[in-house]
Amino acid sequence: MKEYADLLLPNIDKTIEDYKKIYPDRNLKDGAIVTRYAPSPTGYVHMGALFSAFIASKMAKQTSGVFFLRIEDTDKKREIENGVSGIIKDLKNYGIKIDEGMTSETEWIGEYGPYIQSKRKEIYQTFAKHLIMNDLAYPCFCTEEDLENIRKEQESIKDRIGYYGKWARDRYLSHEEVINKINNGEKYVIRLKSPGKFENKVIYDDLVKGKLELPENDLDIVIIKGDGLPTYHFAHLVDDYLMGTTHVIRGDEWLSSVPIHLQLFKVFGFKPPKYAHISPLLKEDNGTRRKLSKRKDPEAAISYYHEKGIPTQAVLLYLCTVANSNFEMWYLQNKDKTIDDFKLEFKKISSSGSLFDVDKLLNISKNYISLLSATDVYNNTLEYSKNYDNELFDLLTKYKDYSINVMNIEREQKKPRKDLAMFSDFRKQNWYMYDELFNNLNYEWQNITDKNEIKEILNLYISKYDANDDKDTWFNKMKEVCDALGYASDMKAYKENPDNYKGNIADVSNVLRVSLTTKSMTPDLYEIMKLLGKERMEKRFNMV
Ligand code: GLU
Numbered sequence: 229m230k231e232y233a234d235l236l237l238p239n240i241d242k243t244i245e246d247y248k249k250i251y252p253d254r255n256l257k258d259g260a261i262v263t264r265y266a267p268s269p270t271g272y273v274h275m276g277a278l279f280s281a282f283i284a285s286k287m288a289k290q291t292s293g294v295f296f297l298r299i300e301d302t303d304k305k306r307e308i309e310n311g312v313s314g315i316i317k318d319l320k321n322y323g324i325k326i327d328e329g330m331t332s333e334t335e336w337i338g339e340y341g342p343y344i345q346s347k348r349k350e351i352y353q354t355f356a357k358h359l360i361m362n363d364l365a366y367p368c369f370c371t372e373e374d375l376e377n378i379r380k381e382q383e384s385i386k387d388r389i390g391y392y393g394k395w396a397r398d399r400y401l402s403h404e405e406v407i408n409k410i411n412n413g414e415k416y417v418i419r420l421k422s423p424g425k426f427e428n429k430v431i432y433d434d435l436v437k438g439k440l441e442l443p444e445n446d447l448d449i450v451i452i453k454g455d456g457l458p459t460y461h462f463a464h465l466v467d468d469y470l471m472g473t474t475h476v477i478r479g480d481e482w483l484s485s486v487p488i489h490l491q492l493f494k495v496f497g498f499k500p501p502k503y504a505h506i507s508p509l510l511k512e513d514n515g516t517r518r519k520l521s522k523r524k525d526p527e528a529a530i531s532y533y534h535e536k537g538i539p540t541q542a543v544l545l546y547l548c549t550v551a552n553s554n555f556e557m558w559y560l561q562n563k564d565k566t567i568d569d570f571k572l573e574f575k576k577i578s579s580s581g582s583l584f585d586v587d588k589l590l591n592i593s594k595n596y597i598s599l600l601s602a603t604d605v606y607n608n609t610l611e612y613s614k615n616y617d618n619e620l621f622d623l624l625t626k627y628k629d630y631s632i633n634v635m636n637i638e639r640e641q642k643k644p645r646k647d648l649a650m651f652s653d654f655r656k657q658n659w660y661m662y663d664e665l666f667n668n669l670n671y672e673w674q675n676i677t678d679k680n681e682i683k684e685i686l687n688l689y690i691s692k693y694d695a696n697d698d699k700d701t702w703f704n705k706m707k708e709v710c711d712a713l714g715y716a717s718d719m720k721a722y723k724e725n726p727d728n729y730k731g732n733i734a735d736v737s738n739v740l741r742v743s744l745t746t747k748s749m750t751p752d753l754y755e756i757m758k759l760l761g762k763e764r765m766e767k768r769f770n771m772v
Pocket of ligand 1: 265266267268300464476477478479482
């Protein structure tokens with residue numbers, strides 16, 4: 229048998245025991261979860277994948293376990309240049325820290341590497357060789373055409389499609405026949421000699437989906453492809469065994485592969501990991517729910533959040549809410565705590581799919597940003613504008629302290645203003661605080677629209693304005709303007725006899741507000757005036 233196996237995989241001289249010595253069992257405390265995020269190097273992480281990676285990293289962290297990043301690049305056709313770096317960057321941006329795994333295109337940290345499958349070819353082949361020696365795997369010389377013919381025949385007699393049982397043509401080749409074919413230079417893959425029966429059931433307990441009963445695998449799946457690299461299924465077995473993975477947390481598109489995976493662990497006599505299959509994120513679309521789609525929904529790409537300046541922390545808070553809906557209430561009651569203090573539970577993850585609602589995410593983001601200090605908002609907006617808004621970046625750099633003060637209006641107080649859902653909102657809400665942006669004006673006048681009347685109010689007001697006034701004095705001066713020009717300074721008096729007045733104090737303050745900002749609704753006018761200063765106010769009054 230050894231000779232035969234050597235002929236099929238000639239360069240392999242290690243055994244699986246040798247590898248087990250290199251990668252010993254991990255020494256972790258009871259209940260520690262060792263899990264991973266195992267993407268193909270396609271260059272970016274989409275929201276569904278980020279959701280699974282977030283759950284995996286959180287589970288590892290809260291059990292003092294290990295979370296690692298393994299790159300699954302055995303499908304060379306799907307690969308893109310620098311695909312690993314993009315994934316690393318995305319995880320980093322979202323504060324998802326890895327304990328082990330790839331840190332760049334070619335480097336990794338951790339004792340269980342390489343953490344990139346293309347560098348593990350010999351390891352997989354060693355495991356395949358072990359199966360060959362135990363008569364649990366064999367070479368298959370079928371060409372595409374041969375396989376197509378088998379399929380056609382199965383179709384014609386309405387049999388189940390696949391390479392199994394009597395249909396598994398090369399399962400029955402003798403060693404002599406194999407040797408001849410190899411000597412003839414025929415190409416081959418290596419297949420598992422599946423010990424399963426389709427009529428049998430595999431019962432297993434998924435941590436998210438619950439108890440499942442699936443037909444046993446009887447397909448002689450390919451384990452080593454023609455290029456010598458493993459298939460996904462086989463690499464999963466080898467890697468998760470040697471890397472000591474206790475929990476496989478992944479998208480539920482892999483659910484139907486579980487019988488294959490459990491069978492692979494069984495033929496080697498290894499203890500399988502626990503599986504948690506995460507349902508896709510859903511989107512409400514015209515009253516029905518469908519999968520969040522990479523093609524149709526911009527919010528499915530995590531670059532979307534970067535481009536809008538939506539804080540990554542807010543995205544994570546939302547993902548935590550999506551994962552365990554009790555998180556929202558917990559967070560509300562534990563304002564001083566963070567996600568790290570919350571205990572995420574598998575059984576509270578929806579088994580049928582969770583709704584991903586951007587509006588809700590933005591609401592969470594609004595709350596989150598409202599609790600940041602002005603300096604934090606400044607730094608984040610600066611970072612955002614550096615990438616996406618040069619003009620704003622220059623202004624924020626030039627007027628740093630001033631900008632922090634603008635951001636501090638109605639902030640850092642008990643009930644802070646919730647005006648920013650994303651850092652890109654800052655410009656939309658505050659452009660008028662910068663003279664450089666104060667152009668193309670569209671004044672939102674309300675009750676008072678007559679230019680002469682407006683001018684009269686502004687002239688009288690500026691003659692009284694003093695930036696050193698406290699808020700009460702400031703307000704009294706506005707009242708003085710009202711009294712002098714025939715507007716009610718007292719709302720109650722106005723309501724009793726509206727005909728006695730030209731209007732009321734709200735109309736007057738509106739004229740001041742609109743002249744300075746063009747907007748009929750702004751944050752605190754007293755603060756705005758203070759920041760603009762008398763000279764700039766005067767200039768703006770003259771522009772009206
Ligand atoms: N490479 C697989 C994927 O791209 C990973 C599946 C798993 O986590 O086992 O989805």
